[in-house]
Amino acid sequence: MTIRIGQGFDVHAFGDGDHVMLGGVRVAHDRGVLAHSDGDVVIHALCDAMLGALALGDIGQHFPPSDPQWKGADSLAFLRHCRALLRERGWQLGNADITVVCERPKVGPHALAMRETLAGELGLALDAVSVKATTSETLGFTGRGEGIAAMAVVLLVRSP
Numbered sequence: 173m174t175i176r177i178g179q180g181f182d183v184h185a186f187g188d189g190d191h192v193m194l195g196g197v198r199v200a201h202d203r204g205v206l207a208h209s210d211g212d213v214v215i216h217a218l219c220d221a222m223l224g225a226l227a228l229g230d231i232g233q234h235f236p237p238s239d240p241q242w243k244g245a246d247s248l249a250f251l252r253h254c255r256a257l258l259r260e261r262g263w264q265l266g267n268a269d270i271t272v273v274c275e276r277p278k279v280g281p282h283a284l285a286m287r288e289t290l291a292g293e294l295g296l297a298l299d300a301v302s303v304k305a306t307t308s309e310t311l312g313f314t315g316r317g318e319g320i321a322a323m324a325v326v327l328l329v330r331s332p
């Protein structure tokens with residue numbers, strides 16, 4: 173068996189709005205995010221991890237922010253594209269581990285729904301998709317509540 177690892181990172185600034193999209197789940201919040209798409213940092217970091225494992229660049233190269241096609245886009249479409257890219261090359265996703273960094277909203281109450289959504293889209297068992305969260309202890313841009321960040325690591329497997 174051959175394996176590959178990939179990591180991804182994404183940030184979006186908070187702006188006006190009443191929700192944030194996280195892992196394909198709409199989370200009610202007193203801020204939204206500034207983004208060309210729906211600004212789902214979890215999915216963007218996950219896509220970058222999958223693209224990274226394939227050495228296929230990053231999400232901005234596949235879905236340019238200058239392309240009006242992606243304005244307001246549902247980030248799950250990006251995830252489906254990245255899954256197709258790895259399957260075309262004979263790879264399967266082994267597992268994904270994601271960390272969200274923000275003071276608010278609280279992610280814990282939504283983590284299961286996010287894992288279920290992502291596992292469903294990726295054809296993975298629930299225990300192969302992890303969503304964790306941390307504050308940054310009031311430090312930095314996340315600590316000041318200016319934005320939200322997410323990190324993702326994925327393992328790809330291929331036989332032989």
Ligand SMILES: Nc1ccn([C@@H]2O[C@H](COP(=O)(O)O)[C@@H](O)[C@H]2O)c(=O)n1
Nearest residue numbers: 274275276277278279280305306307308
């Ligand atoms: N946006 C967040 C941040 C944290 N959590 C949960 O709270 C726990 C404590 O956070 P610390 O930063 O003080 O370690 C953390 O382990 C998460 O379970 C959260 O749900 N949403």
Ligand SMILES: C[C@@]1(CO)OP(=O)(O)OP(=O)(O)OC[C@H]1O
Nearest residue numbers: 207208209231232235236237242
């Ligand atoms: C997702 C894309 C789509 O145009 O735009 P944004 O929603 O702004 O998100 P970002 O994380 O900056 O990734 C770049 C783009 O691919």
